[in-house]
Amino acid sequence: MSSTHPDRRTFAIISHPDAGKTTLTEKLLVAGGAIHMAGEVKARGAARRARSDWMKIEQQRGISVTSSVMTFEHAGLVFNLLDTPGHEDFSEDTYRTLTAVDSAVMVIDAAKGIEPQTLKLFEVCRLRSVPILTFVNKVDREGLPPFELLDEVADRLALDVCPMNWPAGMGGTFEGIYDLVDPALMLPDKADASRMYAGERLPVAGLDDPALAAKLSPGALAHLKEETELASACYAPFDVAAYRNGDLTPVYFGSALKEFGVEDLLNALAAHAPGPQPQPAEPAPVDPDDAAVTGFVFKVQANMNPAHRDRIAFMRLCSGKFERGMRLTQGGTGKAIAISRPMLFLAQDRDMAEEAWPGDIIGIPNHGTLRVGDTLSERSDVTITGLPNFAPEILRRVALVDPTKTKQLRKALDDMAEEGIIQVFYPEIGANMIVGVVGQLQLDVLISRLEAEYKVEAKLEASPWDTARWIASDDPVALKAFQADHRGAAATDRDGAPVFMAKDAWEVGYVTQRHPAIRFTATKERR
Ligand code: GDP
Numbered sequence: 316m317s318s319t320h321p322d323r324r325t326f327a328i329i330s331h332p333d334a335g336k337t338t339l340t341e342k343l344l345v346a347g348g349a350i351h352m353a354g355e356v357k358a359r360g361a362a363r364r365a366r367s368d369w370m371k372i373e374q375q376r377g378i379s380v381t382s383s384v385m386t387f388e389h390a391g392l393v394f395n396l397l398d399t400p401g402h403e404d405f406s407e408d409t410y411r412t413l414t415a416v417d418s419a420v421m422v423i424d425a426a427k428g429i430e431p432q433t434l435k436l437f438e439v440c441r442l443r444s445v446p447i448l449t450f451v452n453k454v455d456r457e458g459l460p461p462f463e464l465l466d467e468v469a470d471r472l473a474l475d476v477c478p479m480n481w482p483a484g485m486g487g488t489f490e491g492i493y494d495l496v497d498p499a500l501m502l503p504d505k506a507d508a509s510r511m512y513a514g515e516r517l518p519v520a521g522l523d524d525p526a527l528a529a530k531l532s533p534g535a536l537a538h539l540k541e542e543t544e545l546a547s548a549c550y551a552p553f554d555v556a557a558y559r560n561g562d563l564t565p566v567y568f569g570s571a572l573k574e575f576g577v578e579d580l581l582n583a584l585a586a587h588a589p590g591p592q593p594q595p596a597e598p599a600p601v602d603p604d605d606a607a608v609t610g611f612v613f614k615v616q617a618n619m620n621p622a623h624r625d626r627i628a629f630m631r632l633c634s635g636k637f638e639r640g641m642r643l644t645q646g647g648t649g650k651a652i653a654i655s656r657p658m659l660f661l662a663q664d665r666d667m668a669e670e671a672w673p674g675d676i677i678g679i680p681n682h683g684t685l686r687v688g689d690t691l692s693e694r695s696d697v698t699i700t701g702l703p704n705f706a707p708e709i710l711r712r713v714a715l716v717d718p719t720k721t722k723q724l725r726k727a728l729d730d731m732a733e734e735g736i737i738q739v740f741y742p743e744i745g746a747n748m749i750v751g752v753v754g755q756l757q758l759d760v761l762i763s764r765l766e767a768e769y770k771v772e773a774k775l776e777a778s779p780w781d782t783a784r785w786i787a788s789d790d791p792v793a794l795k796a797f798q799a800d801h802r803g804a805a806a807t808d809r810d811g812a813p814v815f816m817a818k819d820a821w822e823v824g825y826v827t828q829r830h831p832a833i834r835f836t837a838t839k840e841r842r
Pocket of ligand 1: 332338455456571572
């Protein structure tokens with residue numbers, strides 16, 4: 316990319332609830348200087364306009380967009396941190412956010428190791444070989460031994476691990492963190508020892524430097540030497556190519572709460588994390604160096620206020636220099652859309668508030684014309700691919716309490732499908748719509764929004780199916796025959812693509828084996 320703008324680091328944090336994602340996010344924002352006092356309006360001119368537009372939208376329409384993308388600058392780079400919702404349950408939203416990042420930070424609780432949600436999110440990252448930096452959090456508390464944590468990451472995620480620093484003790488015995496790459500000891504703040512917050516960073520010549528002996532207790536130092544020696548024999552040396560390829564994860568021990576290791580993590584993102592990557596697309600991948608502006612919508616957020624139908628589409632810019640007012644073509648429809656009020660999340664720098672570069676996220680207010688997966692481009696011949704729909708794990712039949720509200724129900728389900736909250740299937744037989752979700756929480760959201768926003772009272776009933784697969788075949792006759800033979804389980808999704816609904820994964824396997832001409836896919840790429 317041209318050298319007229321700082322490079323981007325667009326990333327997300329993946330973790331299990333309570334591991335410390337929120338705390339780490341806050342500390343990264345503070346370290347990057349992005350947290351301002353509430354109500355502070357420093358910017359002038361265009362930037363002030365941009366910012367106040369955006370605040371007005373938030374206030375009037377109740378759309379909370381600020382936390383979805385957080386932008387800050389550090390080490391001459393622009394960081395875009397994309398929030399992945401921190402619920403116990405997922406929505407496809409969470410998955411799709413991960414298609415808009417170039418790298419991820421995986422936060423693990425030192426006392427718990429890899430937890431179920433960490434694993435699920437990791438698997439999504441692996442699908443696209445997203446490079447991962449690991450942050451083992453809460454070393455200020457009792458945790459599992461570092462070796463056990465490292466081996467768990469290596470074994471369960473099948474990744475090479477490379478410790479970049481090492482805790483001198485944990486919990487009650489915690490005395491600091493030793494930087495293995497750029498030898499130094501990070502010590503608690505002496506002035507406020509009771510709080511144990513990170514204070515001094517003491518550069519040393521190595522583990523035999525007498526300065527260490529002066530700062531650490533003899534037991535802690537001996538233990539640190541022993542462990543780090545063993546670690547250097549056990550684990551692969553850091554290899555930036557292997558990291559960027561998604562084969563190796565550098566591991567940082569730290570404490571988000573006590574601010575140990577946060578700065579190191581940020582520096583690692585700056586030094587090692589990849590900038591904007593080429594995006595899979597038809598007819599050819601979109602390179603960040605391409606001159607034409609191209610991006611894709613990875614998330615649509617509706618209004619919290621039922622009186623409005625506005626929504627914000629979040630577009631990840633993949634190539635070109637975006638400027639306010641630009642007209643972009645919506646892939647599929649061929650319609651040109653003027654992006655006259657883009658929300659750029661670069662509120663700090665007024666020069667940049669009018670433009671955006673590959674890796675940046677642009678919020679586009681609209682009334683439902685933009686959908687998740689849409690390509691927006693100055694070109695008319697490009698379609699970003701690789702934004703999957705995921706096979707639902709729960710299917711429910713939607714039954715109206717008041718049957719005269721069919722139209723409203725359909726509109727509501729379409730809206731929510733567009734936001735990626737649910738999927739809607741229209742069965743071949745019968746008039747009831749089927750909704751599919753990946754997690755239970757999505758069903759709760761569905762019911763409460765139906766009532767509050769759309770004034771539709773509906774019940775979710777058990778359906779004979781629990782999962783669904785998109786079906787396709789190179790042989791249209793075979794596909795037709797399959798659909799005819801399985802009419803009771805045949806449906807279409809809201810794009811009209813054929814779907815086979817199944818009782819469970821076992822049935823999917825059984826049917827798949829018996830129909831080799833048909834492809835059953837658990838993800839459907841939006842084209
Ligand atoms: P999230 O659910 O992943 O966003 O986790 P939070 O950031 O909300 O943290 C969950 C809990 O862990 C909160 O009570 C935090 O104060 C606490 N916590 C986060 N980081 C640390 C840490 O480094 N040390 C300790 N002792 N507690 C932490």
